[in-house]
Structures are given as structure tokens and as C-alpha cells.
Amino acid sequence: MEAPKKTNEIFKILSKGQFISSNSSNQTIQSLYSIIDQDDNFENLYEYFVHINFVLEKGNEYFYFSRPEKTIDLEKKIEKAFEWIDILDFLKTFHNSFSAGFRFSPSEILARVPTNADLEMKLKKLKYLNKATSKVTNPDILDRILKKLTDDTFIELENEVNQEYKVLSSFDYLEQLILTINIPTETEDEIPK
Numbered sequence: 001m002e003a004p005k006k007t008n009e010i011f012k013i014l015s016k017g018q019f020i021s022s023n024s025s026n027q028t029i030q031s032l033y034s035i036i037d038q039d040d041n042f043e044n045l046y047e048y049f050v051h052i053n054f055v056l057e058k059g060n061e062y063f064y065f066s067r068p069e070k071t072i073d074l075e076k077k078i079e080k081a082f083e084w085i086d087i088l089d090f091l092k093t094f095h096n097s098f099s100a101g102f103r104f105s106p107s108e109i110l111a112r113v114p115t116n117a118d119l120e121m122k123l124k125k126l127k128y129l130n131k132a133t134s135k136v137t138n139p140d141i142l143d144r145i146l147k148k149l150t151d152d153t154f155i156e157l158e159n160e161v162n163q164e165y166k167v168l169s170s171f172d173y174l175e176q177l178i179l180t181i182n183i184p185t186e187t188e189d190e191i192p193k
Helices: 007-014 027-037 041-050 071-094 106-115 117-129 138-151 171-179
Strands: 055-058 062-066 155-159 164-167
Touching (some): 007 027, 007 062, 027 041, 062 171, 138 155
């Protein structure tokens, strides 16, 4: 098994918990996506990385690493999942077609907050993302959300002048995470409201 070119660059990105998305504006990311997606490269890379305890996963137009988890790590993952559920709920409240390929600016979101009570309530709920102890404003909360989404490669700044962001294919990972949550109908009534 021969590792494809740029395996080290692929590892550097994916080992940070980031994604390699097909619709990234970054030419390097697009190139790495093409390399992984070529012929037998996915299988070869899978075999290569699994030996060092990283599992190369393929989503809908994106790649990422997963790892076997210990129970303690699973608890942290569940906490993180709750965080992502809150963020996704806020973004879908802003625009129900917020998904891969969607473009937006922070000013569009902030302009809708005062006119949409549900959106405002969900944004305020995300105040816990900011570690600051002083008064946190709506732009502060939104900046933190956008930084988190950008750092985890779910969105990217496409136009710095207009502050326009593009939602990447990897956003599907979050959507699929939420869709996998299944609450059986017989236990629905047992959940406290």
C-alpha cells in the first residue's frame, strides 16, 4: 500500500478535528479533497491512518477523522453535541435552508434578531459560548458562533469585504448528527417539559 501524495497535509488538517470539503473556496482544500476521492486513495489512506488509531470517514462531499473513544471522552462528546444542537437550531431558525452552499453575512443575521423573538431567544441561549464575564452583546455571541463554525471548518469566509460566509459540505455532518437522534414514540411522554 502506497500512501498518496500530500498525505502529511491531509493528516495535519484532519487530525485537528477539521474537515476537507469538496466545496471549499480554498484551492489547497479542494486539491486535497480530489486526492482523497481519487480511485483507491480513500481505501489506501483509510488503511494507512487506521494503524495510528485514526479512522478516515467519508461524508456527503467531505472527509474527516473519527477515533475510538473512552467513556470519559464520550461524555465530552455528548456535551459538545448539545452545543452543536443549539447552534444548528439557531441557524435553521435564521433560515431553514441554512445548509451546504448557503451564503450569508453576520449583518443579515443581526438584522433579523430584533424582529424575530424566537431567533433572539435562541441567540441569547448561546451566550454560554462566550467565556467573557462582562456583558455579552448579540454581535459578541454571533462572532463566537461564527468563529467556532469557521475553526471547525463548517463555514468559511468567502468575501472579506462584504463579510460573506459560505456554508461548506461538512455542515452535513452536523445535520446528520441531529437526524441520528431518535426518540422512540413510547418514551416521548416520559421526557420532562
